[in-house]
Amino acid sequence: MDAETSKLIRRIAFWGIPLSLFVMGLKALAWYVTGSVALLSDALESTVNVIAAGLAYGVISYAQKPADEDHQFGHHKAEYLSAVAEGMLIIVAAILIVWEAAGHLTKPEPMDAPILGLVINGVAAIINAVWAWLLIKVGTQHHSPALKADGRHVLSDVVTSGGVIVGLIAATLTGYTILDPLMAIGVAINILFEGWKVISQSVNGLLDRAVTEEEDAAIKKAIAENAAGSLGVHDLRNRRAGPAVFIDFHLVVPESMPVGEAHDICDRIENALHEVISGASIAIHVEPEGETPHGVRVNIAAHRSLKKRA
Known part of the structure; x- marks a missing residue:
């Protein structure tokens, strides 16, 4: 990998940190104005995005260090460790969401200002969709497991937000407030699936998998x-x-x-x-x-x- 490509990957990984913080703030605001447990679950997943973005940047910077006496073939595999850790964080986020949603199944509550909250969450989802596309594109093009894992994680967040928005629109139109916590649990199941994919693909890399x-x-x-x-x-x-x-x-x-x-x-x-x-x-x-x-x-x-x- 040439120096310019390395700088590009590090730069993209770095900008993931402030961007994920901004998106987390938007989702927290959406939950604050509505009180929706589904929007809270979406915001909880975004906290994991922030941690994952910081982890990806740190590990990519380490993986690009030149070979030394103790690591004579380089530090490339560090990116796989980041991807495995990110998969585990995704699973932790799913468990937190289920915990939060389960308490609202028996006592679902109506939302405040649902339209405003959904608009705010929609803006966050659009930002994440563009960012996920960029991460996956650059990560695939330059064979960066950490960037690809981060991109898949952010993409799962986009799917999560889309599901939450559809579910909350249905809850608002029908009056069935239980759809709110049910949608949060559905979100958690999707996140678990994505976390497993990230971990399994990264483990293959750690086991010296052959090229395509x-x-x-x-x-x-x-x-x-x-x-x-x-x-x-x-x-x-x-x-x-x-x-x-x-x-x-x-x-x-x-x-x-x-x-x-x-x-x-x-x-x-x-x-x-x-x-x-x-x-x-x-x-x-x-x-x-x-x-x-x-x-x-x-x-x-x-x-x-x-x-x-x-």
Whole structure:
């Protein structure tokens, strides 16, 4: 990841803090003017958004630190820890909402100034929708688990607000005030589901999950099309750690090939791989013909044949 991209990600993460505080203030105001427990539940979730935004900024800043003696492959995985923590915060928010709403099921109360409260909450939802779109777009484009997790969290908040607004409109029009706490519980169920998704996806990253199928195919194609002079490739592996990708494999060359020629092949392959995945960390083990092959093989001849037919 280049310096400009790193600055962009940090800057977006930082602005999430004041923005989440502003949205939380709007939702708290909506609850204050209406007394709605559903709007209170929405405001409670926004307090988690504030904590999550601060956590995301701190962890992204740490994850972008260069490799050092104690962390020789970098600090990239810190972003996954942030995403797991955020998923847990989402679940805590859901529990708080259920606790608050359960007490109002038997004694639902009518709302004060419902129209004003819904308008205020609607403005907060629109702000969150735009912000969630930006977070997810940048996080996906630059492989930032923390930004994507924050974006999904904010997006769940948008869904929550939409459900609350629809439910409260129904409660106001029908007079069934119990719809207010029922909607709050529905909100909590949706939040629990989102929290689980954030945690499960982040754990996969911590467990050294491989790159996507499309990226894997592009890696194999780049190797096959630039390995002329070698006899084959095996033991090909890759993994992603936040924005970083690690690729390593064995390159088989004729036993009589000079070291310089083998090195030229490695350089050619590395340049091609960097065009496919910018900034990838690549390790190539050169071995002479006659070694027993193992691991994942890349069929160089097949790739060349397909390229000629194309």
